[in-house]
Amino acid sequence: MVKLRNIYHVIFRLLVCLFVWSYITAVGGGNQALASSYKPYVADTILTRIFRSASVYAEEVGEYKADLYLKGRLQIHKQNKIIKYVPSMFRFEKGINDYIHESISELHYTAPNIYDRKIRAVSTTFTGGNSRFFDILEFMKFNIYAPSLMEDKLLSPLNEQSSVHYYYLLDSVDYWKAGEVYKIRVIPRYRSTQLLEGFFWISTKDWTIRYLDFRGKYDLIRFHIAMRMGEAEDTKYLPQLINLDIIFKFLRNNLEMNYTGWLKYDEVIFKKKEEMDLLLRKSRKYNLSNSYTLTCDTTQLVQDRDSFARIRPLPLTDWEDSLYRAFDERRWKERGDTLPKVETKFKKNLVYMGQLGDALISSYNVDISKVGNITCSPLINPLLVSYSHRNGISYSQEFKYNKLFHDGRLLHIVPQIGYNFTKKELYAKMDAEYVYNPEKHGSIMINVGNGNRIYSSIVLDQLKQTPDSIFSFDGLELDYFKDVYLNLSHNIEILNGLTVWTGIAMHWRYAVNGTPEVAERVRLRYNSFAPRLRVEWTPGMYYYMNGHRKINIGSRYPTFLIDYERGIKVMKNFGEYERFEFSAEQKIRVRDLHTIAYHIGGGFFTNQEDMYFVDYVNFANRNLPQGWNDDIGGTFQMLDGRWYNASRHYFRGNMTYETPFLLLYPVGRLLSFIQKERIYAGVLFMPHLNPYVELGYGVGTHLFDFGVFIGNEKGKFTSVGCKFTFELFNR
Structure with missing residues (x-):
């Protein structure tokens, strides 16, 4: 607490200096701007x-x-x-x-x-x-x-x-x-x-x-x-x-x-x-x-x-x-080149190898006729690296394959790999989608990969019995399991803005440490098989037709979502459970360049007699780099990752206010590269965290985005940290 108090004193002094300098610059700078004009x-x-x-x-x-x-x-x-x-x-x-x-x-x-x-x-x-x-x-x-x-x-x-x-x-x-x-x-x-x-x-x-x-x-x-x-x-x-x-x-x-x-x-x-x-x-x-x-x-x-x-x-x-x-003279000289065929072939090979080398440090796009379009994000690129107080340093690499057919049908495959240097974990996943009915967004999807390490619902009983005054994850014995998942689903838009997602979610989980001591407490392998239903509704959805393809543009109303999953016992190691989640989110233009984005939602597990894993879909810990707008406004940056699997129910709310002018505009002489300023606020209700509140302030530039966050548990400030992502060329 002493170190945390010192951090607060430093932040307070910096804010005081900032406002004093803002006043001096605003008064002096404004007069100077007009001093040369009569x-x-x-x-x-x-x-x-x-x-x-x-x-x-x-x-x-x-x-x-x-x-x-x-x-x-x-x-x-x-x-x-x-x-x-x-x-x-x-x-x-x-x-x-x-x-x-x-x-x-x-x-x-x-x-x-x-x-x-x-x-x-x-x-x-x-x-x-x-x-x-x-x-x-x-x-x-x-x-x-x-x-x-x-x-x-x-x-x-x-x-x-x-x-x-x-x-x-x-x-x-x-x-x-x-x-x-x-x-x-x-x-x-x-x-x-x-x-x-x-x-x-x-x-x-x-x-x-x-x-x-x-x-x-x-x-x-x-x-x-x-x-x-x-x-x-x-x-x-x-x-x-x-x-x-x-x-x-x-x-x-x-x-x-x-x-x-x-x-x-x-x-x-x-x-x-x-x-x-x-x-x-x-x-x-x-x-x-x-x-x-x-x-x-x-x-x-x-x-x-x-x-x-x-x-x-x-x-x-x-x-x-x-x-x-x-330009024509240069092309004419190239066509008139009389180099031997062997040398010309060698030259073409050098060009091809040079293009492959460029792919290491720049985005690469290959359009192959009758085959499809392959896009590779740079292999050596700071855009793919991020740092946060909670997850440390992480890196990801994404490939994309697209094949658009003449009648609007689309085949989309996205493999992705990533590594978290702090947790020393390798992640891999592949998302594949075949859009067979582009007018109704009718598609078949496959998602496969390895997820975050997770502990079973047996731990929830230990958490429930621990008083809030002495609660600490460090004092608990958590048996972590690795996770491999496979989702098969079908998606269709039955009405404009109303989408129904049906499918099956399967997980294969096995203990990280398969020692005899662990085997005495839990089984070393757990599997799950769960039919899943997801309904998403956006009233007043604007769209346009590009041939046979329906392209949704957006709406003035929120997007509502209900997600239901029921685990059934089909074999010996498969467990039973029920998961419900619901949410609503929207981005509102207040005026000019000012926007407010909010996300509210909750979820809970039922049918709790059998052992299962508390693995929410809309409330999850992400260890790989996400886009700033996709990740930082809808998650808790300072929340310990172990909390995401620690409760049979949760309710959360997140809000982001974005504006070009908030605190730093008077010191534009020094910080003229600031494009956006953001205020973040989030609240989470769950056992042992009633409530958890997180506040943050961030800036966005054409080079990077940076945010500072403060976590508050039950009225006490418990953590201060930051998040940093490169944004150069990303927009």
Whole structure:
């Protein structure tokens, strides 16, 4: 308790220093941001008109269809060998530093935030690969009037709730064809990856944006975006010409992509928000198939250089044309190479071995025609390593095989292996699913692997007899069993959002220490055979049809779940038991970039006369790395793993509040890389822990996620710890 008290004192002093520094930085930093500018503030009456108009224009366009032409020019200012090991990165030619990429697409938008892009033609000098760092589609989702931009990554300065994070200065007053136009400068009050800096020109005639010029930073990307809005009455709310500069810097690599985007609108449909909500309530239809189609139809994709030149809407510059000519010369030299066949074969083998080597440290994707698609996560990759106070250091590796048939049927196989260095345990599992009815999510699944070590229900009687005042796992004699499981199941969606899962769960458990002393207390082998029923219901599930496949998007309502399993005695070593579990979970957008996620649930075992293993499905200890969003918000980070099997019943609740601005935003000068701050809270009710409460605070960056947690048992703080996961390139 003395050491724990010292930890609390250190944390308290750090928080005091943090708030003092926050105040100094907020006062001094804010004045300094405006010290170099002599422009007047924008009057409150003008800002009020801007915010009111933006709230209306954000919902003005209900749908549009447009032709999108993109032209990107990539320049490599500096690179080293590390760049080719960055996941989701282009493959570059040796000694070539300039590239060009063009595409013509059909863009379809449906309110509130559904974008579909169908690529029709491509012309490029890239030899292979793709890069999400230079994907302009995220920047196309730039409705400046909306509260958040780029798929909720940035806060719009035209939103009244977000205006508290910005300064607004009147730079000048111009007179355009549309009349009087204000040029307004926007300055963030503090550095943040969720805020923009720059200018926008707004017409006083109807308070619409005519032009904007913003700079920002997110993840490893610095971007500069300029948009010219349409001039016609039906396009004045939409961008017509886009210039985008993206700079990627990582470990002494410096890459720059300059994009030009041009949109030609074929159809723009206006619909007021009230009318859309009324139509939705009347129809009660959740099928959004009209807003989604295939991203790319490769059977009709134009890739011929001459064919692309005939449909290119904007001409190339001399420098851009020279990139194509140089690329053609390099290809011509390769085709004219007269190396002996043996040497050529040896060269191909070297290329193949190099690709296998790349697979060790980068994501690898092999698309084999008529066989399927194989995806391998990197073998040497910090993303697969995590540390937590409870589980220590762990590592996992995952492979994926997918085979999509022409009628929408899907075969999905995912083997995974992992190792926990602290517990010195090796884990392996394989999940296989065959979707035979994609319209109803009808599938057959097989799950096999080895689970966590577990002790039998015989221990529960010892726990029950031990008083709370002297209870300790260290004083108990726990006989652990290894576990091998096999689940066979059938899944079908009988109604939209209502899924029924039926199957059989089997376990083979054997004692870790099969000594005679252990054999005197328990049997060395226990098996189980249990039919299982799982019902999952999400009311109001939105979906779209991709051919014969039904793709669920999400719902505004919680997801409810009931899971029942009954063990039956089919052979000598098989036991009888019943397990019930229920839960409800939901993620709610509060406003802008603020979200609340909650998970409540409980479970219990009945038919307790026979020996069994308390092994819950929705309340389990995970020893391998999980995604931050999947794991850290719905589990207890400081709870001893032995508690998960220590009670015949439990009730739990977990909540996570996520926001870009909570405690650290005043010290943005030092912590400008913080993207998210999170508050965690969890409560658990079970014998000897009535209740167990866990509180936590965490931050999310583009490099890593980190959280600090405090455990409280029956009103007494018992543990302090942390969790750390690498998130670089993971999003």
